[in-house]
Amino acid sequence: MLFPKILLLIAFVSPLAGCGSSKGGGDDRQPTPNEPTQTPATKPAAKPPDQDDQTLFSLTEGTTSTNGLFVAKLEWTSDVVAESFVNAKLTFASRDRKVPQAVTDIVFDPQMPSMGHGTSTEDQKIVEDVVHYAFKVSDIYFIMGGKWEIRVTAKVDNTIDTVTFPVNIP
Amino acid sequence: MNYFMIKIVWIIAFVLVSSQIPQPVLACASCGSGGDDPLILYPNESIKDYFGVSQSGRFKNIDPDGSESTAGGPTTKQAMTLATGRSLSPRTFVTFTVPFMKNIRDDNSRSSIGDPSLAGRYSLVLQTLDDPWLPQVQLVYGYKLANARSIHESRDLKTLMDVFGTGFSEIKAGIDIWFGMMRWKPGFSQLFSMPQSRSFDGVNYQPGLIARSTLSLGYNWFETWKMTVGVNREYRRPLRVDGVTQDDSAQLNHSAFVTSDVMVTGVDTVRFSLSRQAALLQNYSTSRSDAISLAYMHSW
Numbered sequence: 001m002l003f004p005k006i007l008l009l010i011a012f013v014s015p016l017a018g019c020g021s022s023k024g025g026g027d028d029r030q031p032t033p034n035e036p037t038q039t040p041a042t043k044p045a046a047k048p049p050d051q052d053d054q055t056l057f058s059l060t061e062g063t064t065s066t067n068g069l070f071v072a073k074l075e076w077t078s079d080v081v082a083e084s085f086v087n088a089k090l091t092f093a094s095r096d097r098k099v100p101q102a103v104t105d106i107v108f109d110p111q112m113p114s115m116g117h118g119t120s121t122e123d124q125k126i127v128e129d130v131v132h133y134a135f136k137v138s139d140i141y142f143i144m145g146g147k148w149e150i151r152v153t154a155k156v157d158n159t160i161d162t163v164t165f166p167v168n169i170p
Numbered sequence: 171m172n173y174f175m176i177k178i179v180w181i182i183a184f185v186l187v188s189s190q191i192p193q194p195v196l197a198c199a200s201c202g203s204g205g206d207d208p209l210i211l212y213p214n215e216s217i218k219d220y221f222g223v224s225q226s227g228r229f230k231n232i233d234p235d236g237s238e239s240t241a242g243g244p245t246t247k248q249a250m251t252l253a254t255g256r257s258l259s260p261r262t263f264v265t266f267t268v269p270f271m272k273n274i275r276d277d278n279s280r281s282s283i284g285d286p287s288l289a290g291r292y293s294l295v296l297q298t299l300d301d302p303w304l305p306q307v308q309l310v311y312g313y314k315l316a317n318a319r320s321i322h323e324s325r326d327l328k329t330l331m332d333v334f335g336t337g338f339s340e341i342k343a344g345i346d347i348w349f350g351m352m353r354w355k356p357g358f359s360q361l362f363s364m365p366q367s368r369s370f371d372g373v374n375y376q377p378g379l380i381a382r383s384t385l386s387l388g389y390n391w392f393e394t395w396k397m398t399v400g401v402n403r404e405y406r407r408p409l410r411v412d413g414v415t416q417d418d419s420a421q422l423n424h425s426a427f428v429t430s431d432v433m434v435t436g437v438d439t440v441r442f443s444l445s446r447q448a449a450l451l452q453n454y455s456t457s458r459s460d461a462i463s464l465a466y467m468h469s470w
Binding site for chain 1: 231233234239240241242243321322326327328329330375409411416417418419455
């Protein structure tokens with residue numbers, strides 16, 4: 001009768017001897033399926049990144065719109081000359097320089113304020129470029145050289161604003 | 171050949187020759203000017219008619235910082251100008267001018283009537299041979315009607331071939347001083363032109379006041395041959411769009427010209443001119459071009 005009791009006692013004590021950190025305590029025991037897993041004292045696992053956390057522009061990148069509702073960047077992807085078709089890329093970010101939820105209703109309007117006129121936009125095309133916040137603008141036509149302003153109006157995250165980019169055409 | 175045939179030959183020659191009346195200053199080379207009013211009556215003339223042809227080219231835009239850039243638009247502009255003048259009194263005359271203009275680019279061309287203008291002068295001081303140092307002093311006034319299509323109404327914004335005028339009617343007034351009784355003939359004039367505001371597509375444009383100063387020096391080589399050289403300084407105040415002054419829209423242009431007048435008969439004069447816009451000194455927000463013109467004038 002005593003021997004089974006001793007066996008039970010050994011069975012009960014043995015799991016208890018395996019508690020504690022395997023690093024510090026030198027314990028190599030594997031936990032049983034129902035036993036809670038105790039991990040080392042580290043930081044909680046990071047939340048997967050989503051759009052709200054993704055910063056698109058650094059503080060020195062992009063141009064803020066007139067009312068501060070979004071930030072945009074204009075990059076020329078061809079030589080910028082007069083009387084020839086020119087291409088560009090437009091990228092938008094929300095007001096806090098993160099990936100915006102939606103960008104629509106883009107108007108790309110080159111103007112020459114000192115002369116009081118614009119240019120022909122009949123050939124101009126604006127298409128999404130891979131991601132929903134970047135766009136290719138193709139077949140921009142500057143009718144003459146001089147000091148121009150590109151006035152871009154867009155609805156970013158349901159708010160409409162305008163951003164201006166200066167450009168000198170030879 | 172009798173006198174009548176000589177006149178016909180001259181008229182035909184002028185029609186066949188393609189040359190230019192010196193262009194007024196343009197904001198940009200392809201912006202259009204509408205034409206100018208070149209006819210002046212001397213005190214002894216009652217009626218005078220003018221027929222001129224001109225051609226301008228080598229256009230360049232001058233940027234706000236003074237650098238050159240591509241002009242765009244037509245590469246050559248031609249004009250045929252008809253004008254007639256009437257003396258209302260020994261001190262007053264009026265003229266009416268209508269330009270016919272042609273834009274040329276590569277193999278394409280388009281023509282249009284320019285901006286007609288009505289102008290006049292009143293002599294405050296008349297010259298006399300008794301005192302050659304007494305200058306002729308005239309008040310100058312005029313009105314130019316915006317008739318020709320401007321860049322704000324262009325239906326061809328890629329080539330601007332349909333742009334012939336500024337789009338703005340102008341009222342002008344000024345003074346002209348001229349020493350015409352000596353072999354050397356210096357002159358000075360100061361004109362002010364005020365364009366009238368106008369709206370295009372719901373946007374209101376108010377060009378600035380224009381101040382044009384001219385210094386000239388003529389010389390009578392012979393009784394029938396006079397040459398004049400001169401410089402113009404034209405400054406235009408900034409443009410306002412919907413009440414907002416546009417940056418870098420003030421314009422400055424210093425141009426130069428040389429003119430030769432030959433009296434082929436007592437009542438017929440042939441004039442040949444060369445001019446260059448933005449020829450010297452400081453220029454900004456304007457255009458550079460070269461022009462050549464030939465004109466025939468007949469007084470009755």
